[in-house]
Amino acid sequence: MEFINCNICTADDTRPVVSQNGYDIVQCKHCGLVYVNPRPEADVLSRLYDGYHQRNGKDIHSWSVLMKLIYKECADTLTQVFPRGADVLDIGCGYGHFVSVMSGLGFRASGIDPSANEVSAALQNGLDVRLSTVEDISFGENSFDAVTMFYVLEHLRDPLYALKRAFHILRPNGLLILRVPHTTPIVRALSAFNIKNNLYDAPFHLYDFSPETLRRILALAGFQSILITPGTATLPHVFVEMAVSRAASAAARLIYRTSGRLLGGVSKSAVAVKPFSGPETR
Ligand SMILES: [Zn+2]
Known part of the structure; x- marks a missing residue:
């Protein structure tokens, strides 16, 4: 097990939130980030992921059904x-369902995923998917108009670094669209009634982002025009138009709708723009 400092503000100053599945979930007293600390070493975590996508009887089809609505909404936006x-x-593309959706719409869509089984299945379906972690991403600067990360950030050992990599490979005015669970409010509510649960899914989920911490980590990575919405809400159309058109006139018709119907309304979506001239960080 390894102890870590806060991924956002680097402080080592936390309060306990809860213990689940044998892991301590803590909250940074300075920025509010919630994370697993201590956590398994990288090689242990990697082994734990064998069979992750097949847990609870899930297969390639059930993942497609689970994510279908979310993919459609993101595709509509793009x-x-x-x-x-x-x-x-698509970073963390799994079986490549979203890559397939976007390819079908005429986009040049590709994906990366660290799971060999999933990448193999995607390749067999003729998709442009490669085996890679976000840390080892090999694309050059300004390679993509949009980067998506569906339920990925909470799994990563260094989410700030991953977002910096996403920023790096995006073109100016490029969009990052991501979706994360937001578990802490529900866990706190259940804890108040002494209801035991395993909602953090530790150690697979290493972080839990609130709208505030998500906004902060995206800004640290260089993103601007950051829009975050609860899973059940619809972003105000005019606000989205204003925010995105500041960075990209081509993006002025953005209508971003999101729904948490499939996932209980605890998720958050974020849209963030790489500005024309921002802090390029690596
Ligand atoms: Zn912090």
């Missing part, structure tokens, strides 16, 4: 912002 042929990368 087709309104970018022309056909735009470059989209």
Whole structure:
């Protein structure tokens, strides 16, 4: 097991939130980030992921059904912002369902995933998917118009570094669209009634982002025009238009709708823009 400092503010100053599945979940007293500390070493975590996508009887089809609505909403957004042929990368693409959706819409869609089984299945379906972690990403600067990360950030050992990598490979005015669970409010509510649960899914989920910590880590990575919405809400159309059009006139028709119907309304979506001239960090 390894002890870590806060991924956002680097402080080593936490309060306990809860213990689940044998792991301590803590909250940074300075920025509010919730994370597992201590956590398993990288090689142990990697081995734990064998069979992760097949847990609870899930297969390639059930993942597709589970994520279908979320993929459709994101695809609707991207087709309104970018022309056909735009470059989209799905980080943590799993079986490549979203890559398939975007390819079908005429985008140049590709994906990366660290799971050999999932990448193999995607390749057999003719998709442009490669075996890679976000840390080892090999694409050059300004390679993509959009990067998506569906339920990925909470799994990563260094989410700030991953977001910096996403920033690096995005073109100016490029969009990052991501989705994360937000578990802490529900766990606190259940704890008040002494209801035991395993909602953090430790150690697979190493972090739990609130709207505030998600906004902060995206800004630290260089993103601007950051829009975060609860899973059950619909972003105000006019606000989205204003925010995104500041960075990209081509994005002025953005209508971003999101729904948490499939996932209990605890998730958060974020849209963030790489500005024309921002702090390029690696
Ligand atoms: Zn912190």
